Every structure is written in C-alpha cells, then in structure tokens.
Amino acid sequence: MEILRQRILKDGKHLGKGILKVDSFMNHQIDPILMQAVGDEFAERFRQFNPTRILTAETSGIAPALAAAMSLRVPLVFARKHKPVTMAAEPYVESAPSHTKGGVVDLIVSSEYLQSSDRVLIVDDFLASAKTLVALVNLVKASGATLVGIGAVIEKEFQGGRALLKDVTVPIESLAIIESMDDTIVVKPSKAAV
Numbered sequence: 001m002e003i004l005r006q007r008i009l010k011d012g013k014h015l016g017k018g019i020l021k022v023d024s025f026m027n028h029q030i031d032p033i034l035m036q037a038v039g040d041e042f043a044e045r046f047r048q049f050n051p052t053r054i055l056t057a058e059t060s061g062i063a064p065a066l067a068a069a070m071s072l073r074v075p076l077v078f079a080r081k082h083k084p085v086t087m088a089a090e091p092y093v094e095s096a097p098s099h100t101k102g103g104v105v106d107l108i109v110s111s112e113y114l115q116s117s118d119r120v121l122i123v124d125d126f127l128a129s130a131k132t133l134v135a136l137v138n139l140v141k142a143s144g145a146t147l148v149g150i151g152a153v154i155e156k157e158f159q160g161g162r163a164l165l166k167d168v169t170v171p172i173e174s175l176a177i178i179e180s181m182d183d184t185i186v187v188k189p190s191k192a193a194v
Helices: 002-011 023-027 032-049 062-072 131-143 161-165
Strands: 013-016 019-021 053-057 076-079 092-097 104-109 119-127 146-156 172-181 185-188
Touching: 002 023, 002 032, 002 146, 002 172, 002 185, 023 032, 023 062, 032 062, 032 119, 032 146, 032 172, 053 062, 053 131, 062 076, 062 119, 062 146, 076 104, 076 131, 092 131, 104 131, 119 131, 131 146, 131 161, 146 161
Parallel strands: 053 076, 053 119, 119 146, 146 172
Antiparallel strands: 013 019, 092 104, 172 185
8 A cells, every 4th residue: 555655654753672653644643534545445455355343452453443444334343451331241351462552451342342243354553463463363252253354554574473363364464564674664565455
C-alpha cells in the first residue's frame, strides 16, 4: 500500500529498541483519510472470507480496525485492558506483554460480543513480536468463533513475529512491511489484494 509506505518513510521515527513511532498519523493523532484507505484495503483483502466481526486490542488497533469495520459493514469489538463493571460476568481473558508500555496487559472481551457463530477478522496496528495477535487469536478460540484472517497495518519483519503465528491457518496480511530500522527505515512495497 504505497500511501502508507510513503507516510511511514515521511513521518515514522525509529526510537531504538525496535520501536517505530507513528503517533503523528495512527496511534495518537489519526489521519482519517489514511485510515479510510487502510480500512478499504483490508476490506478488499478479506471481504471474500465473509467476516461478521472485527476484533482488535485497545487502544492503538481501534482506528484501523474501525476503518475496516466500516468498509466491511460489520461490528468492531475491541479487547479492553480493564474490565468495566458493565461487562458480562464471565468474559474471555488473555494476557500479552506490551512492548511499548512494558509489563503484561490483560485483554478482555465480553462473551456478549464474541460468539461461536461469529466469523472473526483480527485487525491490529502492528505485527512485531505477534504476542498481542496470539492473545487475540486465543480469545477467538475461547469463544468458539471462527477466525477468518489477520490484518496488520505495519509488520516489523525483522522482529520475527510471523513465526509465532505459524500454526494459524488463515490468511495473514500486512499493508506495510518494515525490513529494517537500523540507519534508516526500510519499507518493502506491500503486495496488492489477492
């Protein structure tokens, strides 16, 4: 996705330790035109799998997942990090380490919003270590729903997270792939929708 690739090269900042700062357009301040393009691209790549819900993690995955949900016209569910008092009694809970926050966070989804009849597309901002994505996959499994695909806006290929998803048998699509972030950020061109 060339528009995303160019934006990463223009505004992305390598902070060291594998951290790519994209908060000027995706994680803190959100470029709605770019997010709409991201959502449309995910819809193009995954529409054929007939998702009935999109699942992401609070907070950074919400913008691209919402854009995809709007393009696909399906509900978005985000895994919360804290259980509110309004949540159903026995939610699904998985833990994942947070690279940017440090420590481990719980990802919590109400059983009201993730059901065995659902066909779930996971959309998140990054595929890096893949530990958050694995936790989201486990939430889908716990619900009995069918996982139909995984989409990441940006994949940090050099961190090897895709290997952690080797047993996942659904399509995994990344819209921009970072080969390296040593002296400069190197972004491979993304493959077009299949």
